[in-house]
Amino acid sequence: MxxxxxxxxxxxxxxxxxxxxxxxxxxxxxxxxxxxxxxxxxxxxxxxxxxxxxxxxxxxxxxxxxxxxxxxxxxAESDVDVVRLAEAPLVRLGGEGIREQLVTPSGNRSLQLIRATIAPGGRSEDELYSMDCRHEALHVIAGRFSLITPDRRFELEAGDTVSFPGSEPHGWVNPGETEAVVLWAMAT
CATH class of the missing domain: 1.10.260.40 (lambda repressor-like DNA-binding domains)
Structure with missing residues (x-):
């Protein structure tokens, strides 16, 4: 995990x-x-x-x-914070051909958004993984993206969103010939 x-x-x-x-x-x-x-x-x-x-x-x-x-x-999380993409910290959760930025405040534990840019052919590790969160969602901003679970492979395009329990083992790949941009949301 x-x-x-x-x-x-x-x-x-x-x-x-x-x-x-x-x-x-x-x-x-x-x-x-x-x-x-x-x-x-x-x-x-x-x-x-x-x-x-x-x-x-x-x-x-x-x-x-x-x-x-x-x-x-x-x-209490009543404060309003703005995270500028140019200033968002880079994070590394694994995989090849991916650049990930944390676009929510780094101290926020209840909701985290990660904006990822994935090169053509970019992929997660071979072994499926899960995240330490209750819910996870993925929104494709641009390009094509495949989400892989033990039972299925979801082929997603720009505008598509998929959500699943954080405990669900998954992996991913950019099957397209162009860069994919996705937004991962993780909520506890």
Whole structure:
């Protein structure tokens, strides 16, 4: 089984923005959250703007009012990230004649997209493999692409998408005479 190309993040949890988003999802004002947590409005405002960090006690009280676990504040994925293709890191999951780039944030474990360019005749290893994810999908952007499972061979063209469990053993090949461009999606 191959591992997903995940790298640890910067360590900056930016909990203020996450708390603000949770407050807004609960249709609460800063005043309501502060009153419910027995904190000052100014303090909650500074926490939401990441100008100050709450104590453990204050964070627990805020989370109690917001009806979330404290850990959810640190693992929330409410941030918006842009990954430019020119800056996307190269990854190497194996195979010949393939160039792979991780086009989602490298710390995102729940969803990863890999854009791959496969030369004519490019192929996976001889042995079928599976990925360490719950679901996998493949979308062909350009060219032709064959996905091989133990029971079938799927011949795909530009615009085609196939999805399957991440545990499904598979391999691939570009059977065409031109470059293929595909987008792999892996979700946990």
């Amino acid at each position: 191959k591992s997903l190309p995940v790298h640890s993040g910067s360590g900056d949890p930016r909990i203020g923005a996450r708390l603000r988003n949770l407050r807004r999802r609960n249709h609460m004002t800063v005043e309501q959250l502060a009153a419910g947590a027995d904190l000052s409005k100014g303090f909650v405002s500074r926490v939401e703007r990441d100008l100050t960090s709450p104590s453990v006690d204050a964070l627990v009280r805020l989370c109690r009012v917001l009806r979330v676990e404290v850990g959810d504040v640190f693992t």
